[in-house]
Amino acid sequence: xxxxxxxxxxxxxxxxxxxxxxxxxxxxxxxxxxxxxxxxxxxxxxxxxxxxxxxxxxxxxxxxxxxxxxxxxxxxxxxxxxxxxxxxxxxxxxxxxxxxxxxxxxxxxxxxxxxxxxxxxxxxxxxxxxxxxxxxxxxxxxxxxxxxxxxxxxxxxxxxxxxxxxxxxxxxxxxxxxxxxxxxxxxxxxxxxxxxxxxxxxxxxxxxxxxxxxxxxxxxxxxxxxxxxxxxxxxxxxxxxxxxxxxxxxxxxxxxxxxxxxxxxxxxxxxxxxxxxxxxxxxxxxxxxxx
Amino acid sequence: xxxxxxxxxxxxxxxxxxxxxxxxxxxxxxxxxxxxxxxxxxxxxxxxxxxxxxxxxxxxxxxxxxxxxxxxxxxxxxxxxxxxxxxxxxxxxxxxxxxxxxxxxxxxxxxxxxxxxxxxxxxxxxxxxxxxxxxxxxxxxxxxxxxxxxxxxxxxxxxxxxxxxxxxxxxxxxxxxxxxxxxxxxxxxxxxxxxxxxxxxxxxxxxxxxxxxxxxxxxxxxxxxxxxxxxxxxxxxxxxxxxxxxxxxxxxx
Numbered sequence: 153x154x155x156x157x158x159x160x161x162x163x164x165x166x167x168x169x170x171x172x173x174x175x176x177x178x179x180x181x182x183x184x185x186x187x188x189x190x191x192x193x194x195x196x197x198x199x200x201x202x203x204x205x206x207x208x209x210x211x212x213x214x215x216x217x218x219x220x221x222x223x224x225x226x227x228x229x230x231x232x233x234x235x236x237x238x239x240x241x242x243x244x245x246x247x248x249x250x251x252x253x254x255x256x257x258x259x260x261x262x263x264x265x266x267x268x269x270x271x272x273x274x275x276x277x278x279x280x281x282x283x284x285x286x287x288x289x290x291x292x293x294x295x296x297x298x299x300x301x302x303x304x305x306x307x308x309x310x311x312x313x314x315x316x317x318x319x320x321x322x323x324x325x326x327x328x329x330x331x332x333x334x335x336x337x338x339x340x341x342x343x344x345x346x347x348x349x350x351x352x353x354x355x356x357x358x359x360x361x362x363x364x365x366x367x368x369x370x371x372x373x374x375x376x377x378x379x380x381x382x383x384x385x386x387x388x389x390x391x392x393x394x395x396x397x398x399x400x401x402x403x404x405x406x407x408x409x410x411x412x413x414x415x416x417x418x419x420x421x422x423x424x425x426x427x428x429x430x431x432x433x434x435x436x437x438x439x440x441x442x443x
Numbered sequence: 444x445x446x447x448x449x450x451x452x453x454x455x456x457x458x459x460x461x462x463x464x465x466x467x468x469x470x471x472x473x474x475x476x477x478x479x480x481x482x483x484x485x486x487x488x489x490x491x492x493x494x495x496x497x498x499x500x501x502x503x504x505x506x507x508x509x510x511x512x513x514x515x516x517x518x519x520x521x522x523x524x525x526x527x528x529x530x531x532x533x534x535x536x537x538x539x540x541x542x543x544x545x546x547x548x549x550x551x552x553x554x555x556x557x558x559x560x561x562x563x564x565x566x567x568x569x570x571x572x573x574x575x576x577x578x579x580x581x582x583x584x585x586x587x588x589x590x591x592x593x594x595x596x597x598x599x600x601x602x603x604x605x606x607x608x609x610x611x612x613x614x615x616x617x618x619x620x621x622x623x624x625x626x627x628x629x630x631x632x633x634x635x636x637x638x639x640x641x642x643x644x645x646x647x648x649x650x651x652x653x654x655x656x657x658x659x660x661x662x663x664x665x666x667x668x669x670x671x672x673x674x675x676x677x678x679x680x681x682x683x684x685x686x687x688x689x690x691x692x693x694x695x696x
Contacts, residue, residue, distance in 0.1 A: 258503070259503060324540070326536055326537075326538065326540045327540050327542070327543075329498050329534075329536070329540075330534070330536065330540040330541075330542065330602070331542065331552075332498060332529065333496055333498060333529055333532070333533070333534035333606070334529070334530075334533075334552060334553040334556065334605065334606070334609055335526045335527075335529045335530040335553060335556055335557060335609060336526070336552075336556050337526060340556060344542075344544075344552070345542055345543065348542075348543040348544060349543040351543075439589055440543045440544050440545065440589045440590070440591070441543050441589075441591070442540075442541055442542070442543045442589075442590070442591045443591060
């Protein structure tokens with residue numbers, strides 16, 4: 153081959169270098185903002201972070217700067233998000249298996265279902281909150297852990313379904329055929345082969361949805377309510393960390409605002425711990441995945 | 444069993460949407476022999492093979508006309524139980540597709556589906572068919588490891604063991620050596636030659652030399668049409684149809 157003229161080669165090299173700089177710059181910007189956000193929250197929360205924040209419920213005058221903690225919101229958020237994630241999972245998995253095993257991936261049903269899930273994904277959480285509120289009123293329920301769970305489950309459902317679906321679509325048809333050719337029914341193929349093969353995607357989907365659910369304020373504002381006590385049952389109102397942050401940040405007292413940052417730090421920590429734990433657990437579940 | 448022809452294909456046509464992929468194919472497959480279906484890529488070989496255990500049904504927009512008689516029973520009759528048809532056949536695909544589970548579980552998968560529960564019997568069957576597939580000595584100490592840790596050649600023999608473990612009568616091979624290195628290919632070919640003592644074998648290939656090495660019965664498929672079939676030695680020695688002759692001499696490929 154004839155060597156390229158130098159001028160053109162140089163231009164191509166320059167473009168290449170310029171793009172590299174651009175890519176590095178955006179990577180740095182993303183990392184830096186993450187560090188700044190986490191740093192700022194931790195820095196602001198340091199004066200308020202204490203063991204009693206984690207272990208005590210708000211006592212009288214907590215929102216005026218007197219003592220107590222946010223145990224109510226920590227427990228409420230965990231119970232609510234775990235419950236909601238469980239419900240969303242029970243809805244998502246059968247739907248996704250149906251789309252990928254029973255329906256061809258390009259069937260009309262599958263295409264339209266995916267479209268509607270994408271639309272639902274984009275619906276703002278306050279709309280889910282408002283919808284949950286209407287349903288509650290219609291059923292004569294009051295704000296409760298259960299109502300919050302169901303609303304957040306609705307919010308998580310499209311996120312989880314689409315995340316799992318994207319991974320399950322990548323399972324080669326030949327793998328399903330291999331299972332079928334051994335005499336497996338579609339159900340057996342779905343449960344024994346597809347679920348295992350997509351285990352990493354299922355895990356990611358669940359963690360993603362959990363993260364969205366535990367951190368959402370608008371959907372629980374009207375449906376779960378808020379209380380200073382740890383919820384005693386499904387029909388009791390439940391406090392949540394995002395709302396705790398919201399209320400504490402809205403006061404004129406600096407020491408209470410510090411508590412808002414402490415709550416934010418705790419919420420971030422919870423998401424971090426659950427993600428890491430999920431990944432560690434998932435390592436065992438994913439060792440059989442066929443590359 | 445229907446004596447000499449366990450599979451009898453009668454005037455089979457297959458359409459993908461408006462495209463006719465198989466045209467009125469009729470073929471009798473002799474028992475305990477290796478029948479090799481040859482033909483250029485895209486001539487419908489794989490479709491023909493997949494039509495034998497009704498894997499075509501999983502694709503959308505596929506229409507099938509005609510009959511495939513398995514031991515005298517039409518597998519496309521509306522009341523035929525698909526899983527029972529498939530249990531009678533083991534399939535080797537182009538690229539080995541191991542299941543996302545351990546080596547042991549891959550072989551035990553089929554028998555378990557069909558209701559085998561006894562652990563002892565399962566272990567016996569797994570060992571037996573891994574031996575038949577010529578894999579036992581290589582994996583006996585690592586049965587609990589993920590099947591995906593095996594080499595591609597080993598994976599294909601695992602797929603063979605897995606297919607045999609459901610105790611089929613027929614083995615289907617869809618270009619079963621096309622993803623393998625020469626040595627692994629030879630190994631798989633040798634297995635097939637051994638297996639024809641007990642099983643009816645149908646192999647699709649576009650490798651003529653492979654067909655010469657293993658075929659007892661030969662069928663040539665061209666543009667969806669079954670051009671010629673007969674005992675392999677006869678077809679190779681004196682093809683009757685000019686298209687077969689052209690293919691065998693490499694004029695069309």
